[in-house]
Amino acid sequence: MMMNRSLCDPNEIHYNANDSHLSNDPVALFLELVRSTNHQKTALQNKTMTQRLLDIQNLSFAYATSKSICNALNFKINDGDIACLLGPSGCGKTTVLRLIAGFERPLAGSIQVGGRELTSHRVFVEPEDRAIGYVFQDFALFPHLTITKNVAFGLRNMPSGAINERVAEMLELVGMTKYGSRYPHELSGGQRQRIALARALAPRPSLLLMDEPFSSLDIELREKLSTEVHELLKSQHTTALFVTHDQNEAFSIADTVSVMNDGAIEQTDTAYNLYHRPASRFVADFVGQGVLIAGRGMANRMIGTELGNMHAADDTSVAIESGEAYDVLLRPDDIQHDDDSPTTAMVIHKAFRGADILYTLRLDSGTHLLSLVPSHHNHELGQKIGIRTEIDHVVAFRAHVS
Numbered sequence: 001m002m003m004n005r006s007l008c009d010p011n012e013i014h015y016n017a018n019d020s021h022l023s024n025d026p027v028a029l030f031l032e033l034v035r036s037t038n039h040q041k042t043a044l045q046n047k048t049m050t051q052r053l054l055d056i057q058n059l060s061f062a063y064a065t066s067k068s069i070c071n072a073l074n075f076k077i078n079d080g081d082i083a084c085l086l087g088p089s090g091c092g093k094t095t096v097l098r099l100i101a102g103f104e105r106p107l108a109g110s111i112q113v114g115g116r117e118l119t120s121h122r123v124f125v126e127p128e129d130r131a132i133g134y135v136f137q138d139f140a141l142f143p144h145l146t147i148t149k150n151v152a153f154g155l156r157n158m159p160s161g162a163i164n165e166r167v168a169e170m171l172e173l174v175g176m177t178k179y180g181s182r183y184p185h186e187l188s189g190g191q192r193q194r195i196a197l198a199r200a201l202a203p204r205p206s207l208l209l210m211d212e213p214f215s216s217l218d219i220e221l222r223e224k225l226s227t228e229v230h231e232l233l234k235s236q237h238t239t240a241l242f243v244t245h246d247q248n249e250a251f252s253i254a255d256t257v258s259v260m261n262d263g264a265i266e267q268t269d270t271a272y273n274l275y276h277r278p279a280s281r282f283v284a285d286f287v288g289q290g291v292l293i294a295g296r297g298m299a300n301r302m303i304g305t306e307l308g309n310m311h312a313a314d315d316t317s318v319a320i321e322s323g324e325a326y327d328v329l330l331r332p333d334d335i336q337h338d339d340d341s342p343t344t345a346m347v348i349h350k351a352f353r354g355a356d357i358l359y360t361l362r363l364d365s366g367t368h369l370l371s372l373v374p375s376h377h378n379h380e381l382g383q384k385i386g387i388r389t390e391i392d393h394v395v396a397f398r399a400h401v402s
């Protein structure tokens, strides 16, 4: 776990959660928020460039009516990076965004953006003075303004020619050039989300926060838009944090993904490492598919399993002790179909995936495995097929003590 709970000092309670004057209306908040984005951005750019754009330290928060959402959370984003908080519904992703934006006041901890303290026991910068862009999950477009005016909203301090140019650029980016004179209710849900994104990006915020930004788009648009957004953020050197429960979305846009579980960050890493080198059972389970099979520790980091002896990767933190019980992670691509293998398993389920079929297999012992096999190897349910393991990097966790 990357979180350091021991750093949380109960004497450090500085804010009364009830004394916030902030409205919960996202439209009102957004109005406030974009008001001074442009001049704030300039102020930030004039500061000495820090490598770290966002720095959250020991952030603790609880809603008045619920249990703790986060407890001494630490989280950082480097300048220009696109970061993602990936976690299941209810784990606290939106709350963390709201704390960064200044819509909520923490119980303790600090938030800095671009070296400037926004939240701490000393200061609390109002949302509208934070130079932070926010794409709300529920769009929060202004219903009485046209699309053009919605996108132009945060650009009021610019000359009108520049505003028109920027709005046109943003509408083109999100594929909505033809819709400038419409009103939000005349758009589909996906189109509204694209406008919300265009509106938040238009003032070139120093930090862009996005709450499940592509969740309402169909898969094709989602991929196109996430690639475009990625390129746009990179070209403008905008640092962004988005949150999602969808790992494909996380992997398609983010430089680093932080997997969040119950308000705590369990691992911050590349998509490749989260999948192949998960640091915890939760990450192993939440990212990608796979099964855990039982094993027994042996000498020299070997683990004996019913599929043979495996060498636990040297770079995992788990010590392998002889005689101890372990669970070994097997991804579907670790189990290869091989007609010549003496080890066989019965097909008990198959999911056609186009190029591949994901087979659920059962060993004679009853252990279930997943195997990803090119789809021209089309086997029937109940058939026994030969398998062998091909694992580059064996990940093991100490078995739960019951």
Ligand code: ADP
Residues within 6 Å of the ligand: 063, 064, 065, 066, 069, 087, 088, 089, 090, 091, 092, 093, 094, 095, 096
């Ligand atoms: P996520 O975005 O990961 O789905 P949220 O940050 O929205 O999670 O919520 C985290 C937890 O806080 C959930 O259990 C949710 O029910 C609770 N929660 C969210 N907003 C409020 C609120 N305004 N008052 C009380 N509890 C809340």
Ligand code: MG
Residues within 6 Å of the ligand: 090, 093, 094, 095, 211
């Ligand atoms: Mg949420």
